[in-house]
Amino acid sequence: MVEALNRCIEKNAGEMVEALSGLVKIPSVYGQPQPGAPYGVESRRALQYAMDLGKKLGFETVVNVDDQVCYIEYGTGSKQIGVFAHLDIVPEGDGWTYPPFGGEVHNNRIYGRGTVDNKGPFIASLYALYAIKECGLPLGDYRIRVVGGTNEEKGMDDMKYYVAKCGAPDAGFTPDGLYPMSFTERGINYYFMSYPFTQPSTKAVKVISLKGGEILNMVPDRATAVLEAADEAGAQAVAQAVADYCARTGWEITPTVEGKRITLASKGLCAHSCTPFNGKNAIVALLMFLAEQGLDGSIGRFLDFFREKIGQTTDGSLLGMKREDECGKLTFSLSKMELDEQGLHWVVNIRLPYTYKDQVTADFRAQVEPVGITIDDVDAHHTYRFPMDHPLIQTLRGVYEELTGKDSTPGHEGGTYAQAVPNIVPFGSIFPGTPDLCHRPDESVDIDEFILDAKLFGNAMYALTQK
Template sequence: MINVKAGCMHMVIGNEIRKYRNAIAAGISELVQIRSIMAAPEPGKPFGAGVDCALQHMLGLAESLGFDVTNVDGYAGHVEYGQGDEIAAVLVHLDTVEEGEGWMSPPFGGLIENGKIIGRGASDNKGPAVVALYALKTLMDLGITGNRRLRLIFGTNEESGMKDLDYYFEREQLPDMAFAPDAGYPIYNVEMGNMNVVFSSKQEAVSEKPLLPLLSLKGGSMLTLIPETCTASLSLSFLTDSQVENIRHSVNLQANLSAAYSADRVLELTAGSELVEGSPTGSRNAIANIVAFLLAQGMDTNWDNFLRFLHSKISAETDGQSLGIACSDSVSGGLVVYLRTISCDQERAEALCNIRYPISYDGAGILSTLDHLARMNGIETEQLRHLLPVYVPETHPVIVRLSRAYKKITGEEAVMLRMGAGTYARKLRNNGVAFGAGLPGGVDTRVHQADEFIFIDDMMQHAEICLQGMYELLID
């Protein structure tokens, strides 16, 4: 065993993991083949059989590599190396979002082709999970120990609320330092507050029969932030031929709209998103586009109040100004609002917004403001998820150590970054950050999209940084 003291802190060991390249590629492919999407709970399998299968697989692989493993009631598991009262940790997750549509390769095939591995979870987060295990194995091979334990934690519910770690940390020691390789490099030391809020309304009472009844309205997906399309089904039965022709003309004037007219006088109207230069979200989304079009026709629908609320208070606006929640600070920048999904039928209408707010502001206060405004307009609100913000200052030991690791491997200084999305750093009480796995200037690996993939070369470059980071956390 090599017990590393302060005088040996300049060791660079990242490239030692390259001997496991083939094993890592095979391990990622095997793990991707497990459909680990949250499903109905079963005894000992709180997030369903598929997720539990992935957990059992990784714990079994760890055992085969010579580690003792712990399964915490199916919520999470860990592999541990070294000795000491303190714990440093790497947190990864084995669950994935649903496969969605549009795949050219089998979503759970784990296909290895042209230097890449294709499948749901390859990038988010199964590739980094396998890498972290082999990094721990490399440390064990080298016999490097410090004065603390190094724990690899396998989570199972990151994509659906992180209830896994709530349960886990009620029973297990919170790490003193940790990182989650579930974002990009160099270091994300700020994660903005993140909440999903649903605005909803029951069927509106109308004094007169609407001229343009809205049969259905649906757009967006929880797999993406910006809704790519939104489709409205409208009855034209109460319109004159002249009014129908006016609508046809209006549609033709909109570059981002397409229409299909049926023989029974039903119009299927589809809107797309459009790029908006300088917008925090990068676009005016499809939901905002179709809502604006419907209101511009000047004809009563059965959901006018709901549509007017969305149009006047959100629309293409992304800073929350009209919602009364615009705010910013020097660390995290400004609040951002994403109008993410909409669904209307004959009985209920609802729209989900994702709100990302600065670290120095109170999420409960923002929600209270939204609720008050909505009720004044006859709209209900419901909070579906709220992830509290994360801020780890640059002087924190975890930042110092990971910055050192990053520079040793890349030769570059580690720049602090911020994000609006969430990682397991949310559960570390400001003792952990997102570090990796995406490389600066790297390719889009289609996370949460069809044909998600990783390049094996990129994953091995990440593996070097990850191993060095784990080494820096382990030593004094």
Template sequence: MTIDFQAEFDKRKDEFMADLTSLLSINSERDDSQADDKHPFGPGPVKALEHFLAMAERDGYKTRNIDNYAGDFEYGQGDQVLGIFGHLDVVPAGSGWETDPYQPVVKDGRLYARGSSDDKGPTMACYYGLKIIKELGLPVSKKVRFIVGTDEESGWADMDYYFAHNGLKDPDFGFSPDAEFPIINGEKGNITEYLHFGGDNAGSVLLHSFTGGLRENMVPESATALISGQLNQGDLAEQLAQFTAQHGVTGQLEKQDDKYQVTIFGKSAHGSTPEEGINGATLLASFLTSFDFAASAKDYLTVAAGLHGDFTAEKLGLAYTDACMGALSMNAGVFRFDSQSADNTIALNFRYPKGTDEHVLKAGLEKLAGVEKVSLSEAHHTPHYVPMEDELVKTLLSVYEKQTGLKGHEVVIGGGTFGRLLKRGVAFGAMFPDSINTMHQANEFMALDDLYRSAAIYAEAIYELIK
């Protein structure tokens, strides 16, 4: 039987766009300020989950909502289970958008919205791939369990809860449509380590506060400091203008009573590729180190400034490269300093290959001058790898090559996906090698052609894995 999966998707294109647009219109950012027993990550993620499951019910699936942490449905029959893992939560929209991030807009063949590429767009493309198989009534010998989470962008507490409470045996193998083609069969370890500082000040200039970054897995697009002391507004404004011009960014200076609020605007990017962004926080610290701070304030700014551009932790003496999995990467993601607090932090998110670990990193960070202690995040993922010889990897690459005419090959990334939830789990699409990556950035988009052809690839891939 020969099936033109692209033609089958094209018949459903309008329906797909309507479903995707409605899902993208839901602000599903995590909001701990509104979290409760019924909304573990706030109301937005729950609303997106309920919307997705209602759509699946409409299409004839029997769905399950696992206490608003995650949801699933199954299709097919057989002893073996293929798991497909998507997620409905998104990172904070942040600033710098030219359109409303939760009012999807199509411009020049691109769909703009928060979540269009990470991960609502790919999740829906994969959903429609399975929908094609179901509606065509193709014969299958395995089950598919389609699982959607609501906390992938934070601590994966959704999947911790799902695997502990869903009551079914784990899928035997699977993939997550939350990365790139041709395949992601290796993922580096992922740990956040927190540098702790005191809050005392001395010197002729005082640091009252320093804030930057929204999430540990995002490059801070901006940072703001509140300072006072022996400063002249005109001189400060001129120095800031020269500094920002030198670094190709913008800044802002505002006087607040006897204090000055200084802001530098950089560019956000995914924390696994910090070199693609401009870290507003480390730049701001670099600017401030020229002033006469002292005590913990000086230690904080000196360490923060030293992190600028150190994407492989080479300046920290922690650089490491594995022949298979590549180099360690580091993102300085969240900065919080308040002179009234005795515990101020810098969050460093590491993506590390096999051959090093969180304890080696912690020991190195503890040697930094001015750092009082180092602590580790509860969320921690060790390096993950599925060999090229695995039948799952071979099948997915075969479908990719057939559909695109491009040669498949293995890829190891610093990003963490739900593919690592299973021993035989990988990430598969939906970004293509020539795609522009706007994940975690302002004006996030996904090209419509990429969404459409990924849906056809998912349809054939799922069928080849379960037929």
């Protein structure tokens, strides 16, 4: 532990809070690509904020990598330690006590989307590097680079581009997971599927449309469906059925009747798709209601399949795909769906144990294709596993134990830049016992933990240069 480094971070605590508050005010959700802003203007604004802050802190090397990624670097060695955080965020969702883009401080916490995932850890990393610079710590033949991306939440194309253009570090970490660290991560497969409605339903109530889901690694908390009954009395009967369904199940669906048409607004609870059991999927709520309405034809067959093989489960058990190994348990999350009278398109996110990576797609195909569902594309993210005696793991464990006095046994959670950048693992920033507020309402970080993050990151950066 470098005490001078820790003291410098403590001295700058007020600046760190102010810097994070300013960054949170930028709603850097993925937007329409534009010239000079491949992931939208707000993500590009966040990138500029990070670069401007790097220059303000006196770093000579502040680089914009084609408006997708930026990095701030200190040192002149031939070897590189890299810290990889992201500046983009998921949509704010509902249910906030304080403004999601306010960056307000209440009860020693900074509130706002991105405070945990992942703007707070970026700011902590940058001020950790600043402390190393201000203390003049010798880095030997190393330089340290803090990298900020802008497309982590929507596929990590930014970091794939960065690695192709700038190469991989010799060692490093991403502060985008759980402490102590993850020696491995489950694989992440996105399945993009379609299902045509070749046979119309003959029932009096028809489904005109259904839509939900924005970000693929987020449990959707909002979804809507439009139904049409044979007459106004039928529409009122549907509205009553919705009320009865919600009273019985606890789902929150609001019906609005206009003549023969009924619009259903479903409200759930957003959560990160790596822990879908922490959320309430608004699309699932609608599908389970529709599955009780006795529809026939193609849509009826799909709804029967969904109820029997997926339902409200998040572990793949009804699909016969429940698996677990040292990397963790399989999770299943319905991310997005768009349905009209011609058919539907939907995306599911399966996070899978390392030992299941070569079989999972075949097993999923065997379940969905006999029903007539087509898997149009699979976006399979790289997974990895570091040995426990690897120098990177040992170094990070030592830093964590020394600063916290707590057990440093590595875990296995996350879906991070470590799947796109070689030679790094997740290290922080959520402490054991701290609620995981990623992708959830009232996302916020305790200021004392935020400062401890910076100390851990700074000591880890420096320790890795001493190997």
